[in-house]
Amino acid sequence: MVRDERARVLATMVRVTGDVDLAEDAVQDAVVRALERWPVDGVPASPRGWLVVTAKRRAVDLIRREARRSGKEAAAMMLADPGGEPPEVVRDDLLRLIFTCCHPALSEPAQVALALRTLGGFSTAEVGRALLVPEATMAKRLTRAKQKIAQARIPYRVPAAEQLPGRLRAVAATIYLIFNEGYAAGSGADVLRTGLTAEAIRLARLLVALMPDEATAGGLLALLLLHDARRPARVDAVGLPVLLADQDRSRWDAGTIREGVELVGTALRRTADRPDPYVVQAAIAACHDLAPSYRATPWDAVVSWYDVLLSISDQPVARLNRAAAVAERDGPAAGLALVDAIDGLAGYPWWHASRAELLHRLDRGAEAATAHQRAVACGLPAPQAERLRQRLAGA
Amino acid sequence: MPLYAAMTYTADVDWTRPEYAAEMAEYNEFGQAAQAVLRGGKALYPTATATTVRVNGGKGGDVVVSDGPYAETKEALTGFYLMECADLDEAVQLAARIPAAWAGAVEVRPVIDFGN
Numbered sequence: 001m002v003r004d005e006r007a008r009v010l011a012t013m014v015r016v017t018g019d020v021d022l023a024e025d026a027v028q029d030a031v032v033r034a035l036e037r038w039p040v041d042g043v044p045a046s047p048r049g050w051l052v053v054t055a056k057r058r059a060v061d062l063i064r065r066e067a068r069r070s071g072k073e074a075a076a077m078m079l080a081d082p083g084g085e086p087p088e089v090v091r092d093d094l095l096r097l098i099f100t101c102c103h104p105a106l107s108e109p110a111q112v113a114l115a116l117r118t119l120g121g122f123s124t125a126e127v128g129r130a131l132l133v134p135e136a137t138m139a140k141r142l143t144r145a146k147q148k149i150a151q152a153r154i155p156y157r158v159p160a161a162e163q164l165p166g167r168l169r170a171v172a173a174t175i176y177l178i179f180n181e182g183y184a185a186g187s188g189a190d191v192l193r194t195g196l197t198a199e200a201i202r203l204a205r206l207l208v209a210l211m212p213d214e215a216t217a218g219g220l221l222a223l224l225l226l227h228d229a230r231r232p233a234r235v236d237a238v239g240l241p242v243l244l245a246d247q248d249r250s251r252w253d254a255g256t257i258r259e260g261v262e263l264v265g266t267a268l269r270r271t272a273d274r275p276d277p278y279v280v281q282a283a284i285a286a287c288h289d290l291a292p293s294y295r296a297t298p299w300d301a302v303v304s305w306y307d308v309l310l311s312i313s314d315q316p317v318a319r320l321n322r323a324a325a326v327a328e329r330d331g332p333a334a335g336l337a338l339v340d341a342i343d344g345l346a347g348y349p350w351w352h353a354s355r356a357e358l359l360h361r362l363d364r365g366a367e368a369a370t371a372h373q374r375a376v377a378c379g380l381p382a383p384q385a386e387r388l389r390q391r392l393a394g395a
Numbered sequence: 396m397p398l399y400a401a402m403t404y405t406a407d408v409d410w411t412r413p414e415y416a417a418e419m420a421e422y423n424e425f426g427q428a429a430q431a432v433l434r435g436g437k438a439l440y441p442t443a444t445a446t447t448v449r450v451n452g453g454k455g456g457d458v459v460v461s462d463g464p465y466a467e468t469k470e471a472l473t474g475f476y477l478m479e480c481a482d483l484d485e486a487v488q489l490a491a492r493i494p495a496a497w498a499g500a501v502e503v504r505p506v507i508d509f510g511n
Binding site: 105151152153154155159 | 397481503
């Protein structure tokens, strides 16, 4: 319960103090006190109110201590009256905190780290582990980001309506990256990684609750849910990734798929004339999730959705995925021609891996083996490299 | 309200030469539009006029003077503005209207208030 309230209380404290560092210290102190007091005194009627009042008192103490050194007594006075908070203010505080963490004036790695730290309640060590960065580096990155928010005055507010689409993209991208960090790992045993996908879904849900009319928010949540629904079937008993074609679809989470598909439907109706990249990607995921078998996947629809996606944002990786769908619909030769025509992916392991797979299907074994070597050299994750090697060997 | 320095980096410009008059006019246009928040600012002579000073061996050590800018880059510091804005968003919005932002880049940084 304390953890559930933590992000909300922190959001309120950032608004009140305007300083992420100070707010974190104060909330941390209040949480420690709650863990000491509640088992003795019982849980208060309003846990959040209790935490906010306690955190505010702590913040006043911290500011007073600072004030004695720099003569800023006024800052402490501002906080002196810890009154109750109407619920909608608290709700907006969380939204403000999301937009502050994901402000475009912060670097993308800093956005993700800060969102995990403040909204996810991860420790610095956990954020470092999650993003594969040494803890000391992560601590520096977080400190810099928090200082920039305070000193450069990155505003703590939800942007005006005309800025919202631009800002919402940064927020959505951050949540998506958090999800990807957890999803791309592909190893079933790593608990923290599952924690990342769950955290990203929680944040996406929050975004939808706060902005129910934004297709980007609904599309993002749908996309995450439709990917996450396949998680139980993505790794086999020995921890190797299972290709989509070979997954046991009865292990997919039907409830999650239903929720995702409903969200896609709503979002598509809202954006019929103005496709949103998250909604379109969610639509592609829905085609896969709803197909009774790999063979029965509606490849025509998948290819069309990729055409829509490319019309919004022409990225080489999206072209690669489209080529894979074309290979399923029209055969490996058609797919390979498209894959070979993509520029700029020579350093991308999945481009080589896709070539290896298609060359294998065309019985061009030697070329397939070379492509596989290139994929490994470009950093294809070891489990995926092993899985592909087994396929090429005909296992 | 906090002060922000908006430092303009573009290809080296000699503002004193007449062929830059048109460009200068665009800067003047910005100056007028942003009049309410501008607290100062100047254009600088090109980097050929720069002299970089270092003191070797700490305070009181040998003064070493070298010809040219501190950092030799493709884009040179060509001028700066001081703007008083509510927050970074407002400062960024204004910086985007400085012609240097489309000819090069504008670095925005808060100015420290040592407040007395």
